[in-house]
Each structure stands twice: as C-alpha cells, then as structure tokens.
Amino acid sequence: MKTYLDCIPCFIRQTLDAVRVATTDPALHELALREILKAAGEVDFSLPPPLMGHRIHHLIRTLTNVPDPYKLLKDQYNTYVLGLYPALKELVEGSPGPIETAARLAIAGNIIDFGATIKVDQSIVDKTIESSLGDKLFGSMAEFQAAVNSAGRILYIGDNAGEIVFDRLLIEQLPTERVTFVVRGGPVINDVTMADAMDTGMTELVKVIDNGSDVQGIILEECSEEFRQSFAKADLVIAKGQGNYETLSGVEKPIFFLLKAKCLVVAGHIGCDLGSMVIGRVEDFKPQELNHHV
Amino acid sequence: MKTYLDCIPCFIRQTLDAVRVATTDPALHELALREILKAAGEVDFSLPPPLMGHRIHHLIRTLTNVPDPYKLLKDQYNTYVLGLYPALKELVEGSPGPIETAARLAIAGNIIDFGATIKVDQSIVDKTIESSLGDKLFGSMAEFQAAVNSAGRILYIGDNAGEIVFDRLLIEQLPTERVTFVVRGGPVINDVTMADAMDTGMTELVKVIDNGSDVQGIILEECSEEFRQSFAKADLVIAKGQGNYETLSGVEKPIFFLLKAKCLVVAGHIGCDLGSMVIGRVEDFKPQELNHHV
Incomplete structure (x- = not known):
C-alpha cells in the first residue's frame, strides 16, 4: 500500500506522541518535530507508510539516545495481558468454536497499537475484548480455517507487545508444530521483539x-536472508496488524491479514468500516475509491 | 498565545481539509501539503497559531487561484442559521434572561469553525444549540452583563460565517447604538467578511x-488604521472564537472572550475542559500547566 x-x-x-514517550525534554520534542516535518515534505508517496514510521522512530531513538523508548509500555502490556490470559484461555476452550474465539481475541489484541493512537489504555483493551466476541468479522473465518488446515508451513507475523499474548491464544489452536512466529529484528515503537516473545511464553x-529489520511491517528487501527463506517456503502467512498489511498487501503470497482497522486510510484500502475486525486475503477485500486521497 | x-x-x-475544499486536483493537494510541511518545519513558536493558518489559506488561494474557497460553505451556513433565526429569536425573548440565552447561543454558534475540524454539519450545530442552553458556562455571565452596562463603546469582533447570525441574536440584546461589529478584511477559511454581515442583516x-486584515484573528500591526483606532477607543471588546482568543489573549484591554473551546491547546491555555462554553476575561482564566506542550 x-x-x-x-x-x-x-x-x-505520531512523531509528537513518540518523542514524548522517549523524553521529557521539550527541546528534543521540537527538534524531532521539525526534522520529521522536513522529511515528510519530501516523502515518496509510492512507498508504504511504515517507511516513514521507521524514519520517525529511528530519528527519535538517535536524538534522545534511548534505544527502546517503548520498553516500559511494552512490558506493562505484556504483563497486563498475561494477567488476562488464564481467563481468556478458559473462554476459548469453553466456547463452541475455539479457533474462531481465539481468532477474534487475536484481532481484538491488535488494538494495542501506539502508532494508530497513543490513547490506548487498559479499559480500551477490556472493551475491545468484550465487543470482539460478538462483532461481525470482515472476511471469512471458514476460509481462514481451511487455509490453516491445508497449509504445511505457517508463518505467523506478529505485530505488537501485549497483542502477542492474544496471538498465543490463537496459535495454541493451530497445529503448533507447523507454525513459526515472527518478531521484528529490533525495537520500533511498541512492535513485538524477541524479548516479548520470551517474556510471554x-x-x-x-x-x-526475527525478521532482521526494525520497520513496523515487512519490507522483504530489508529483512534477513533467514526470514526471506522462511517467507518463501511458507504455504500460509498470517500477518497481524496494519503495518504488516501496509507493507505486504501488494506481495503475491497466500496471506491472511488479521487486524482491527484503526484508521480511515487502511479501512478504505480494505473496503471495511473504521473499527472493523478483519480476517481475510487481499482478494477478499473491496478497496473503496479513496477519492479524497491522492 | x-x-x-x-x-x-x-x-x-487543516491544510489538507482546506485544499480539498478549494480544488479536487490531487496534484494541488500534494503540493499544498508539501509546502506547508516545509513552512511548519521552520515555524516560529513564539507567534500565535493564526499566523500559520494565514499562511496555509493564503498559499491555498494562490495555488488554486480560488480567491474564496469557503464561499459556498459560508453562504450555506448563513442561510441555514438564518432559517433557525426566527425560532431562536423567540426563544431568546421568551426566556427569563434574554441576554444570557442570547450569549449562550452566540457561544454555541462558534461551533461553525472549519479550522478546528472540517466535520461540522448542521446536525452538530443543532445539537450544540440544544446543549448550550443548559451547559455550565466557564466564566461569569453577571460580569459580562456588568461590563456591557458600563461600557460606552463596545467592539464586537466576529469570527465565522453562520455564527454571525448567532452574534446578531446577542447584539440585539446589547445597546446597539454603542456596538460596532468587526469582520475580517478579506476571505480566510470560513471567517466572517463584510459580505456575510450584509447577507445576515x-x-x-x-x-x-472590517479590520483590514485576512488573518483568522486580530494581529493589531496587520490591521487598518481605522480598525486600530476603533480598538483603542473601545471600552469593551467582545471577541468571538479561538482565533481571536489566540491573537488577543496577550493584549492589555478589557476583552471578554466568548467561545467554544474546541481544541486541547486552547482549552488548556484557558484552563477549561474541551468543549467548554467560555465567557470571560484572561484574568478569569486559570491556564493549566501545558507540560506536554513546549
């Protein structure tokens, strides 16, 4: 995209939100903002949005000398969702369709995205969990299930810390011996890294x-050879969240995108309403005329 | 401010909203955005926000060769509120405190501000009118009334088209022979100009x-000599809306600011909640520590 x-x-x-997470120094807030305004003025619109996100977060880490500004938030959300995990696990296993319930929860967990808005809090997570069980899915659970059943190798590309615990609930319902989970190669905003995968079981x-890259998505050319081989060999890719959608929606591959549509641009590109719970492939989507966008 | x-x-x-009002040409949308990103990267934070607004709207008028992009919207809102006028007039005159009811409506009318958001529509205007009659006022109606009673010359600085009809309701409750109403010297966004004053009675x-300037506020040095004299001679200034507040809040003068606080920065600067109905002088306000702002 x-x-x-x-x-x-x-x-x-997002620049302002992120630099305020990294430092309380107002001079650095201003400096980061001015730098990104300049960079945004020269943005190449043909590239996917996470490349500018990458630039923003790289700049902030460099300017503030804080290598992982969202570390505390990531830990807090991992801990918070791990606290919910036993009850959610029971909910999944007691439900008539455990894989669907787990998929719904995995999509709900995608709300923990500090790129879309910094205003996520635990009450929003709780509300999203609750509504996710009844909300209409945009896409097809049956086709997702069929794709999982027929795939030899499944590559599950994670998105955010905290959310990874919800991913665990879904992966527990998949044939785990065939699943490889992918984290980012380095810290970028609250995206999931190897530390989060270890902390959450x-x-x-x-x-x-890890994919060898610290972009909030998958730019194949920037990923490690190991990741690219896994990607090439996978029969099915499950990609969580907007960043993975924005970077992979144009890639030829059987990919199921699981996400909450949290901005109008992505919702329009998919052809769903803002806030929708999406579980589908690009060919299932019906892009709207984004005629008020270039 | x-x-x-x-x-x-x-x-x-706001740049994106405004250029889309002015033209459907996506190349111009992109050009305006790139230009303003560059300008914003070099912004002087010591100046009030309407100066950047001025630059945005001037650029868009120049790039698109449309001298008054909001003309249609301004006419639509003047017409819409003129349609409401007879019923609102009856409401004011039938109320126990006509001047307070009229002041509440004048503040409600400040919702018609396409700078704060392009998403104003008639249903939002209707809802704001309804809630304005019961909402708590931030400031003091009694002191406003006393200031009006004791002032010889009253200068009432208008803000937006459509809103001007609400201003008319309030001015009808003031000693009209002592009131001068001020419009902008030229079109800028949906701010009120002489054409609107004529169209709405x-x-x-x-x-x-008119103040001789097309800034969305009052930068005295940019205004005409005639306006500056009227301003100097006024015993009381009534300034409507955020733009007038942002540019006049630092000026020594008896000024009552009447506005809906539509953004967190202005609400914080005044010390009120977002959405508050404000009627007060700078000395009545209690600026919050805007510690997450520079």
Missing part, C-alpha cells in the same frame, strides 16, 4: 524468528 | 467595519 496524503498529519502526530510454544 | 507543538499536526490536517443592526 502506498502512502496517502491523510497519512501525513498522522505521521506528525511464545518461544516455548512455537519456533520464533 | 504562542504556537504549541500540538498545533502542528492540526495545521497539517448585521449591517442593518449596527455599524460594521
């Missing part, structure tokens, strides 16, 4: 690899 | 002057 004009105000807001459940 | 870091994402969003009610 390319970058839309409407992504730009969001980049600027994912490494004990399935094979976990 | 100076410009805060949080004004910047809003400027960028304001020119038949009181003396109307």
Whole structure:
C-alpha cells in the first residue's frame, strides 16, 4: 500500500506522541518535530507508510539516545495481558468454536497499537475484548480455517507487545508444530521483539524468528536472508496488524491479514468500516475509491 | 498565545481539509501539503497559531487561484442559521434572561469553525444549540452583563460565517447604538467578511467595519488604521472564537472572550475542559500547566 496524503498529519502526530514517550525534554520534542516535518515534505508517496514510521522512530531513538523508548509500555502490556490470559484461555476452550474465539481475541489484541493512537489504555483493551466476541468479522473465518488446515508451513507475523499474548491464544489452536512466529529484528515503537516473545511464553510454544529489520511491517528487501527463506517456503502467512498489511498487501503470497482497522486510510484500502475486525486475503477485500486521497 | 507543538499536526490536517475544499486536483493537494510541511518545519513558536493558518489559506488561494474557497460553505451556513433565526429569536425573548440565552447561543454558534475540524454539519450545530442552553458556562455571565452596562463603546469582533447570525441574536440584546461589529478584511477559511454581515442583516443592526486584515484573528500591526483606532477607543471588546482568543489573549484591554473551546491547546491555555462554553476575561482564566506542550 502506498502512502496517502491523510497519512501525513498522522505521521506528525505520531512523531509528537513518540518523542514524548522517549523524553521529557521539550527541546528534543521540537527538534524531532521539525526534522520529521522536513522529511515528510519530501516523502515518496509510492512507498508504504511504515517507511516513514521507521524514519520517525529511528530519528527519535538517535536524538534522545534511548534505544527502546517503548520498553516500559511494552512490558506493562505484556504483563497486563498475561494477567488476562488464564481467563481468556478458559473462554476459548469453553466456547463452541475455539479457533474462531481465539481468532477474534487475536484481532481484538491488535488494538494495542501506539502508532494508530497513543490513547490506548487498559479499559480500551477490556472493551475491545468484550465487543470482539460478538462483532461481525470482515472476511471469512471458514476460509481462514481451511487455509490453516491445508497449509504445511505457517508463518505467523506478529505485530505488537501485549497483542502477542492474544496471538498465543490463537496459535495454541493451530497445529503448533507447523507454525513459526515472527518478531521484528529490533525495537520500533511498541512492535513485538524477541524479548516479548520470551517474556510471554511464545518461544516455548512455537519456533520464533526475527525478521532482521526494525520497520513496523515487512519490507522483504530489508529483512534477513533467514526470514526471506522462511517467507518463501511458507504455504500460509498470517500477518497481524496494519503495518504488516501496509507493507505486504501488494506481495503475491497466500496471506491472511488479521487486524482491527484503526484508521480511515487502511479501512478504505480494505473496503471495511473504521473499527472493523478483519480476517481475510487481499482478494477478499473491496478497496473503496479513496477519492479524497491522492 | 504562542504556537504549541500540538498545533502542528492540526495545521497539517487543516491544510489538507482546506485544499480539498478549494480544488479536487490531487496534484494541488500534494503540493499544498508539501509546502506547508516545509513552512511548519521552520515555524516560529513564539507567534500565535493564526499566523500559520494565514499562511496555509493564503498559499491555498494562490495555488488554486480560488480567491474564496469557503464561499459556498459560508453562504450555506448563513442561510441555514438564518432559517433557525426566527425560532431562536423567540426563544431568546421568551426566556427569563434574554441576554444570557442570547450569549449562550452566540457561544454555541462558534461551533461553525472549519479550522478546528472540517466535520461540522448542521446536525452538530443543532445539537450544540440544544446543549448550550443548559451547559455550565466557564466564566461569569453577571460580569459580562456588568461590563456591557458600563461600557460606552463596545467592539464586537466576529469570527465565522453562520455564527454571525448567532452574534446578531446577542447584539440585539446589547445597546446597539454603542456596538460596532468587526469582520475580517478579506476571505480566510470560513471567517466572517463584510459580505456575510450584509447577507445576515448585521449591517442593518449596527455599524460594521472590517479590520483590514485576512488573518483568522486580530494581529493589531496587520490591521487598518481605522480598525486600530476603533480598538483603542473601545471600552469593551467582545471577541468571538479561538482565533481571536489566540491573537488577543496577550493584549492589555478589557476583552471578554466568548467561545467554544474546541481544541486541547486552547482549552488548556484557558484552563477549561474541551468543549467548554467560555465567557470571560484572561484574568478569569486559570491556564493549566501545558507540560506536554513546549
């Protein structure tokens, strides 16, 4: 997916949110903002939005000398969702369709995305869990289930810390011996890294690899050779969240995207309403005329 | 009021909103956005936000060769509120405190501000009117009333088209022979100009002057000599809306600010909640520590 004009105000807001997470120094807040305004003025709209996100978060880490500004938030959300895990696990196992319930929860967990808004809090997570069990799915659970059943190798690309515990619930319902879970190669915003996979028990459940890149998504050329081989060999890719969608929606591959549509640009590109719970492949989507976007 | 870091994402969003009002040409949308990103990267934070707004709207008028992009919207809102006028007039005159009811409606009318958001529509205007009659006022109606009673010359600085009809309701409750109404010297976003004053009957009610400037507020040095003299001679200034507040809050003068607080920066600067109905002087306000702003 390319970058839309409407992504730009969001980049600027995200810069301000992120630099305030990294430091309380107002001079650095201003400096980061000015730098990203300049960079955004020269943005290449043909590239996917996470590349500008990458630039924003790289700049902030460099300017503030804080290598992982969201570390505390990531730990807090891992801990919070691990606290919910036993009850959610019971909910999944007691439900008439455990895989569907787990998929719904995995999509709900995608709300823990500090790129879309910094205003996520635990009450929003709780509410999203609750509504996710009854909300209409945009896509097809049956086809997801069929794709899982017929796939030899499944590559599950994670998105955010905290959310990874919800992913664990879903992966527990999949044939784990065939699943590899993917984390980012380095810290970027609250995206999931190997530390999160270890802290949340994912490494004990399935094979976990990192993709060798600290972009909030999958730019294949920037990923490690090991990841690219796993990607090439996978029969089915399950990609969580908007960043993975924005970077992989144009890639030829059987990919199921599981996400909460949290911004109008992504919702329009998929053809769903804002807030939708999406579980589908690009060919299932019906892009709207984004005629108020370039 | 100076410009805060949080004004910047809003400027960028406003640029996109405004250029889309002016033209459907996506190349111009992109060009305007790139230009304003560059300008915002070099913004002087010591100046009030409407100066960047001025730059945005001037650029868009120049790029698109549309001298008054909001003309249609301004006419629509003047017409819409003129349609409501007879019923609102009856409401004011039938109420136990006509001046308070009229002041409440004048503040409600400040919701018609396409700078704060392009998503104003008639249903939002209707809802704001309804809630304005019962909402708590931030400030003091009694002191406003006392200031009006004791003032010889009253300068009432208007803000937006549509809103001007609400201003008319309030001015009808004031000693009209002592009131001068001020419009902008040229079109800028949906701010009120002489054409709006003529279309809505304001020119038949009181003396109307323009300030000689097309900034969304009052930068005295940019205003005409005639306006500056009227401003100097006024015993009381009634200033409507955020733009007038942002530019006049630091000026020594008896000024009552009447506005809906529509953004967190202005609400924080005043010390009220977002959405508050404000009627007060700077000395009545209790600025919050805007510690997450520079």
